[in-house]
Amino acid sequence: MEQQPRIGVYVCHCGVNIAATVDVEEVAQAAASLPGVVVARDYTYMCSDPGQMLIRRDIQEYELNRVVVASCSPRMHEPTFRSAAQHEGVNPYQVEMANIREQCSWVHKDKEKATRKAKALVASAVAKARYLHALEEREVDVIPGVVVIGGGVAGMAAALDVADTGFPAYLVEKAGHLGGRVADLHRTFPTLESVPDLLEPLVARVHEHENVTVFLNSQVSEVDGYVGNFQVTIHGQAGGDNEGPGEQSIEAGAIIVATGYDVFDPDRKPEFGYSDYPHVITSLEMEKRLIEGNLTVEGREPKRIAFIQCVGSRDIQLGNPHCSRVCCMYTAKQSRLVREKLPGADVTVFYIDVRTFGKGAEEFYDEARSSGVLYRRGNVSEIYRKPGDPERVVLIAEDTFLGEPIEFEADLVVLAVGMEPRGSASEISQLLKLPRSADGFFLEAHPKLRPVDTAMSGVFLAGCCQGPKDIPDTVSQAKAAASSALIPLVRGSVPVESATAVVSEELCAGCGMCVDVCPYDAPALDPLWGVSRINAVVCEGCGACAVTCPSKAIRLQHFTAEQIFAQVDALVV
Amino acid sequence: MALKTAQMAEQLELFGCIQCGKCTGGCPVARKTTLNIRSLIYHLLVDSEMDVSAHQELWDCTACFTCVERCPKDVQPAELIIALRGELVESGRIPETVGTALMSIFRQGNPSSMAREDRELWAEGVEADLERAKQAAQEGCDLFYFVGCIPSYDQRVQPVARALMRVFDRAGLNVGTLGTDETCCGNEVRRMGELGLFEMLVEENGEMFRGIGPRQIVTTSPHCFNTFKNEYGLDGVEIMHYTQLLAHLLEEGRLTFGGSVASENGDAKIVTYHDPCFLGKQNHVFDEPRAVLQAIPGVELVEMDRNRERSLCCEGGGGRMWVEGTNLEERLAFQRVEEAAGTGAEILAVACPFCLLTLEDAVKVRGLDEQMQVMDIMELVDLALGEDSEQAATS
Numbered sequence: 001m002e003q004q005p006r007i008g009v010y011v012c013h014c015g016v017n018i019a020a021t022v023d024v025e026e027v028a029q030a031a032a033s034l035p036g037v038v039v040a041r042d043y044t045y046m047c048s049d050p051g052q053m054l055i056r057r058d059i060q061e062y063e064l065n066r067v068v069v070a071s072c073s074p075r076m077h078e079p080t081f082r083s084a085a086q087h088e089g090v091n092p093y094q095v096e097m098a099n100i101r102e103q104c105s106w107v108h109k110d111k112e113k114a115t116r117k118a119k120a121l122v123a124s125a126v127a128k129a130r131y132l133h134a135l136e137e138r139e140v141d142v143i144p145g146v147v148v149i150g151g152g153v154a155g156m157a158a159a160l161d162v163a164d165t166g167f168p169a170y171l172v173e174k175a176g177h178l179g180g181r182v183a184d185l186h187r188t189f190p191t192l193e194s195v196p197d198l199l200e201p202l203v204a205r206v207h208e209h210e211n212v213t214v215f216l217n218s219q220v221s222e223v224d225g226y227v228g229n230f231q232v233t234i235h236g237q238a239g240g241d242n243e244g245p246g247e248q249s250i251e252a253g254a255i256i257v258a259t260g261y262d263v264f265d266p267d268r269k270p271e272f273g274y275s276d277y278p279h280v281i282t283s284l285e286m287e288k289r290l291i292e293g294n295l296t297v298e299g300r301e302p303k304r305i306a307f308i309q310c311v312g313s314r315d316i317q318l319g320n321p322h323c324s325r326v327c328c329m330y331t332a333k334q335s336r337l338v339r340e341k342l343p344g345a346d347v348t349v350f351y352i353d354v355r356t357f358g359k360g361a362e363e364f365y366d367e368a369r370s371s372g373v374l375y376r377r378g379n380v381s382e383i384y385r386k387p388g389d390p391e392r393v394v395l396i397a398e399d400t401f402l403g404e405p406i407e408f409e410a411d412l413v414v415l416a417v418g419m420e421p422r423g424s425a426s427e428i429s430q431l432l433k434l435p436r437s438a439d440g441f442f443l444e445a446h447p448k449l450r451p452v453d454t455a456m457s458g459v460f461l462a463g464c465c466q467g468p469k470d471i472p473d474t475v476s477q478a479k480a481a482a483s484s485a486l487i488p489l490v491r492g493s494v495p496v497e498s499a500t501a502v503v504s505e506e507l508c509a510g511c512g513m514c515v516d517v518c519p520y521d522a523p524a525l526d527p528l529w530g531v532s533r534i535n536a537v538v539c540e541g542c543g544a545c546a547v548t549c550p551s552k553a554i555r556l557q558h559f560t561a562e563q564i565f566a567q568v569d570a571l572v573v
Numbered sequence: 574m575a576l577k578t579a580q581m582a583e584q585l586e587l588f589g590c591i592q593c594g595k596c597t598g599g600c601p602v603a604r605k606t607t608l609n610i611r612s613l614i615y616h617l618l619v620d621s622e623m624d625v626s627a628h629q630e631l632w633d634c635t636a637c638f639t640c641v642e643r644c645p646k647d648v649q650p651a652e653l654i655i656a657l658r659g660e661l662v663e664s665g666r667i668p669e670t671v672g673t674a675l676m677s678i679f680r681q682g683n684p685s686s687m688a689r690e691d692r693e694l695w696a697e698g699v700e701a702d703l704e705r706a707k708q709a710a711q712e713g714c715d716l717f718y719f720v721g722c723i724p725s726y727d728q729r730v731q732p733v734a735r736a737l738m739r740v741f742d743r744a745g746l747n748v749g750t751l752g753t754d755e756t757c758c759g760n761e762v763r764r765m766g767e768l769g770l771f772e773m774l775v776e777e778n779g780e781m782f783r784g785i786g787p788r789q790i791v792t793t794s795p796h797c798f799n800t801f802k803n804e805y806g807l808d809g810v811e812i813m814h815y816t817q818l819l820a821h822l823l824e825e826g827r828l829t830f831g832g833s834v835a836s837e838n839g840d841a842k843i844v845t846y847h848d849p850c851f852l853g854k855q856n857h858v859f860d861e862p863r864a865v866l867q868a869i870p871g872v873e874l875v876e877m878d879r880n881r882e883r884s885l886c887c888e889g890g891g892g893r894m895w896v897e898g899t900n901l902e903e904r905l906a907f908q909r910v911e912e913a914a915g916t917g918a919e920i921l922a923v924a925c926p927f928c929l930l931t932l933e934d935a936v937k938v939r940g941l942d943e944q945m946q947v948m949d950i951m952e953l954v955d956l957a958l959g960e961d962s963e964q965a966a967t968s
Contacts, residue, residue: 270882271599271643314591315645352593381599381643385878387915398594398603403612405603 005036005130008064009122010055012046012071014101021105023115027070030119034126038062047077052084059088066090066129070098070122091134093498093558098125120571127570131563135498140537142228142253142488147172149220149428150258152180153199153471154463154478156206158256161482163211167489170250171206172215172234178203180260181464186290188471189333190364198471221247223431224521226538227458228253228494254458254485257442258478259428261419261464264312264320271382272311272415279393280383280413283327286334295341295412298391302345302412305338306395307331308380309351313418322439324418325468328355331416332368339371348374348408350397358470377401383413419468432459433519441467452481458494460485499558500539501546505531507553514545514554575622576660582617585653589646590614596640596650601886606633606900610640610650617653625657626666632658633898636764636891637850642882658766667765674895675767678774682756683722684895693752695724695731699738703752706738710749710785716741717787718750719801721794722757723926729933730926734793736955737815743958744827749785758792760800760851765892775805782807791818793951795852795925796890802856814852816924816950820861823868831959834920835871844872844953845918847909847932848884849925862924865950869957875916885909887935889927906935914941921947 009031013019024042032040039062043051046069058064067090069081074097082092100118108114146162148155151173159169177183185195206212215234222233232250263284266274274280279297281289289295295302309331313324328351335347354375356365369375378397386392386409395408421440422428429436435455437443442465445453452460462478463469469477488494501522503514510530514523522539523532532554534545546556555561582588590611597603597611608630616623625631631654640650661667662675674684681689696703706718718741724734741748759774782790782805789811792798802812822828834842846866852858859881866874879885888898888905910932913921921936923929926949933947 273883276878310645316647317643317645352591377594378598379593379595379645381595381639382883384883387878387912396604397598398596398609398611400592400594400597400611403609405597405600405609407604 003065005066006038006062006064007034007036007066007068007126007129008055008058008062009034009037009040009068009070009126010046010051011040011042011100011122012051012069013042013044014071014105015044018071018101018105018118021108021111021114022100022118023111024118026115027100027118027122031068031070031122031126034123036066036130037126038064046071047080052080055081055084056088059085059090064090065094066132067095068098068122068125068129069095070100070118070125072101073097073099073103092137093135094129094132096125096129096132098122124567124570127566128563131560131566133557135557137498138496138536139493140228140496141493142491143230143251144168144489145170145250145252146254146256146482146485146489147220147230147232147250147252148256148258150180150260150463150465151175151178151206151214151216152258152260152463153182153202154260154465154474155180155256155258156202157475157478158258158462158482158485159206159212160202160209161479162256162486163209165486165490167211167486169209169212170215170232170234170252171212172218172220174217174219176217178206178214178216181263182471184284184287186287187333187337189329190358190360192333215248220431223255226496226520228488229537230255230458253489254460255432256460256462256478256481256485257428257432257434257454257465258462258481259422259424259465261468262422264417264420266311266415266417268318269311272308272380272413273383273385273393274415277383277385277393277413279411280415282415282417283330283334284417286414290334290337293341295338297412300391300411301342302410304346304392304410305335305342305348305412305414306380306408306410307335307347307349307414307416308395309349309416310379311415311417312420314352320418320420320439322468323355325355326470327416327418329358329361329364329470331414332356332365332373334414335373336368336371339373346374347372348376348410350376350378350380350395352377352379358472378406419464422465425465428465432456434459437467439467441465452477452484458485458488496537497539497541499541499556500536501534501541501543501554501556502536503532503534504553504555505529507551508532509551509553511550513548513550517544517548519544576625576657578617578620578623581653581656585649585656587614587618587648587653590618590648591646593645595643595645596648599639599643601637601639601905602633602635602888602898605903605905606630606898608633610634610654613657614648614650614653625660626664628657630899631661632668632671632892632896633900634891635850635886635888635893637886638855639850639886642854655764655766658764659768660766662766668896670895670897671765671892674892675762675765675770678757678759678762679770683726684757684761685722685726687726690753692725692755695720695726695734696738696752697731697735699735702738702742703750706741706748706750707752709747710751713786714747714749715788716746716748717782717785717790718748719758719790719792719797720750720755721792721797721926723930724793725755727926727930730793730929730949732955733926733929733949733951736951737793739955739958740819740822740828740951744822748791749787751781754781758797758800760796760804761890761892761894763800763804764890779805779807782810789813789818791815793926795849795856795858796927799851799855814856814858814861814924816852816862816865817858819950819954820864823865830868830870830957832957833871834869834953834956841871841873842920843875843916843918844920844922845875845877845913845916846880846922846924846950847877847887847913847928848881849923849928850884850886850890852924853881853884862922862950865954866922869953871957872953875918877912877916879912885912887928887931889925889931894927894930904931904935906931907939910935910939910941910945910947914945918945920953921945922950922953923947924950
């Protein structure tokens with residue numbers, strides 16, 4: 001039934017990226033004599049339009065049924081060449097890539113050896129190509145609707161964009177009100193806009209929007225399905241606002257995670273005596289005091305106020321190596337507001353580095369200093385009660401510019417506490433099978449090119465659950481997440497991976513090891529027949545089941561034993 | 574003596590330093606001498622050579638490790654001081670008293686220039702217990718007691734070791750110990766920069782421990798405890814400070830008090846506790862000593878403002894028992910006993926031989942001895958145990 005392989009091999013120069021280190025002509029010549037190869041060529045840029053046309057013309061002229069492209073990583077241009085081949089009637093799964101750039105020319109210097117290696121990589125790809133099978137490309141319909149987890153600024157911004165496009169948005173919020181952490185703030189930086197002025201219209205618009213359903217006092221307790229077809233179980237606590245207690249199941253095509261952050265607990269830095277002294281407060285408590293307009297400590301108006309930056313951030317020993325990105329600016333804001341409120345008071349900020357990178361941020365920092373806030377460089381090491389004076393505490397630090405240890409008396413100390421991954425991040429991570437980066441925040445699919453996507457197709461990230469951010473960055477990311485989540489909804493269908501695992505039911509012993517090992521819950525044991533069945537729509541083709549199966553009953557299409565052995569043989573011979 | 578800095582900077586991974594000043598800011602001696610560890614790190618990074626012998630303030634460091642505990646970049650500043658002291662030791666440019674202590678450890682196994690054969694004089698009055706324990710060590714025992722140099726030789730500290738022996742007996746523990754065969758643990762040796770001698774001691778003591786094969790080792794001193802726990806590589810052996818063992822025995826009901834430390838009129842004694850750096854800051858043993866104190870009848874425990882992680886160093890560690898440092902005037906121990914007296918405490922309880930000596934000295938110099946006594950927790954335990962206590966034995 002399978003046709004005789006007729007393979008075309010295309011060796012890319014990638015300008016000088018490959019050609020400077022690999023003798024591309026020699027690689028093409030060597031490929032021409034490999035079994036099954038009908039034509040082999042090299043060209044400056046295979047991915048360019050003329051490059052693609054070269055392949056397409058050859059498919060016609062030589063009646064090719066396999067294409068091997070030796071160029072960059074398949075992550076870069078496999079879709080390009082698959083689509084070129086498909087135009088001429090070659091199944092996209094009968095295109096194979098040999099990575100002679102990232103895995104060869106970029107990492108070697110010796111041209112002769114690099115050329116030899118490139119030849120081997122091409123021979124290996126050709127060997128696999130001989131055994132490639134056409135796979136059926138499938139699409140599934142998408143349920144029009146997006147579940148947004150978290151009703152802070154990120155979740156609200158994302159839900160509104162989804163809703164404005166005309167799709168239903170289901171906004172699930174743990175608390176009894178929308179607004180998240182921002183609701184606890186006084187004014188924003190660098191514009192000093194009042195938070196209620198910012199938040200209230202946003203919350204009102206969410207509640208009033210006909211396409212947004214808000215679930216307050218609710219949490220997502222279960223997620224099933226896959227991109228385009230998620231079933232999300234929402235568990236409502238008693239006292240829920242417009243939704244009663246109990247469980248509801250929502251169907252949606254995509255999910256946006258906007259679960260936010262936790263605030264660093266300063267008791268984890270016991271040297272600051274946060275729980276011992278009423279004089280020592282967190283920056284969030286300072287926001288509350290600014291809202292209430294009361295800065296007194298035990299009824300006394302403070303005369304010397306110290307801010308300490310980087311509390312719980314940039315600290316490897318605490319397991320928080322990251323910069324929280326907002327503390328420098330909110331400290332500039334708070335210190336300036338304190339100066340305005342208490343013009344006679346000394347306001348000093350202890351810092352390590354000042355990072356004011358946002359739009360208008362450095363200018364705002366300039367204004368804070370101009371208003372009389374004093375910045376002293378030094379990471380405060382300890383706070384204790386001033387001996388004989390319970391009204392004051394003493395900060396001990398080194399002023400690193402003076403190069404001297406100092407003792408600084410203060411009657412109010414504000415700890416600029418940083419952001420941490422949510423304590424519940426591991427639950428969410430399990431629920432949605434979302435990987436986390438080393439800092440504990442959710443991991444984006446690519447730090448630069450896919451910043452709101454995740455390893456789970458159909459699940460997107462918005463706001464501080466992905467890493468610390470200020471409000472403008474959060475809203476930008478939320479809008480990006482909404483727009484990415486809308487792609488499958490607008491298209492109406494999504495392609496699903498064809499290189500999936502299949503079970504040979506005659507060989508399957510029904511042991512269930514594939515069920516245990518699968519990270520995507522794709523296999524399930526058929527209760528009647530006692531064999532494993534793999535849901536091809538859920539399967540991501542990772543191959544974990546195929547290598548685990550003790551009966552060798554599972555075959556991962558496009559990575560079959562036959563194909564892999566052929567590849568290996570070509571390399572070792 | 575010009576040290577080429579590049580290699581040391583790399584070995585100690587000083588490039589991670591962001592010069593934030595947390596180390597110098599929290600350094601208890603930086604405010605009284607010219608020692609500035611942040612600045613030393615900087616010089617090591619930017620200068621190609623360093624004249625180490627010009628930095629006599631290196632001997633001011635007490636190895637309290639506050640800098641190491643708090644460094645946000647995990648740079649371990651105190652290790653640089655140890656390494657620089659190592660350079661001085663190597664070239665022989667060290668204070669005479671340091672040389673004497675090190676030589677004594679090499680020859681006699683203790684820093685106090687005392688004879689090795691006198692090492693078990695501490696056991697006066699508990700000789701039978703000691704003989705049993707020596708026998709147990711020979712035969713191999715589960716629990717091993719490492720007495721330590723200062724408790725062995727210093728008459729002020731010897732009662733602590735004796736009291737501990739009585740507790741072992743009371744709790745029916747089959748404990749082993751070495752008597753005159755015991756040798757310095759080397760904790761202070763490493764901190765004075767004599768790394769060769771330290772390695773020798775680790776090897777000798779490690780061999781001794783492996784020969785006896787205990788499951789648990791208990792020490793009088795937090796200093797011995799620290800090096801056994803963190804620097805000896807004694808895998809599978811539980812290293813305990815005696816306060817941990819006591820807290821455990823009390824919790825299990827294997828040790829009960831027959832007496833009380835209350836005044837004759839029945840009033841509880843107000844006791845405050847000073848956390849030793851090597852037990853608290855460095856090994857995070859904060860709760861057990863307090864649990865023991867609170868279990869003693871007649872103790873009312875009050876806290877100083879600076880307690881636990883913020884405890885102020887007494888200046889007895891890091892070899893400072895044998896070198897005065899560059900500023901004698903303002904001893905941290907003076908400041909510390911004032912803080913203790915400020916709580917209204919009648920007893921300043923400690924859990925470390927060095928703290929016992931430095932703080933008792935300070936109490937006397939400051940004339941606070943009328944109102945406040947410095948006692949090791951073990952001495953309070955002993956008092957409350959009743960009849961066979963040290964006081965009962967001597968009175």
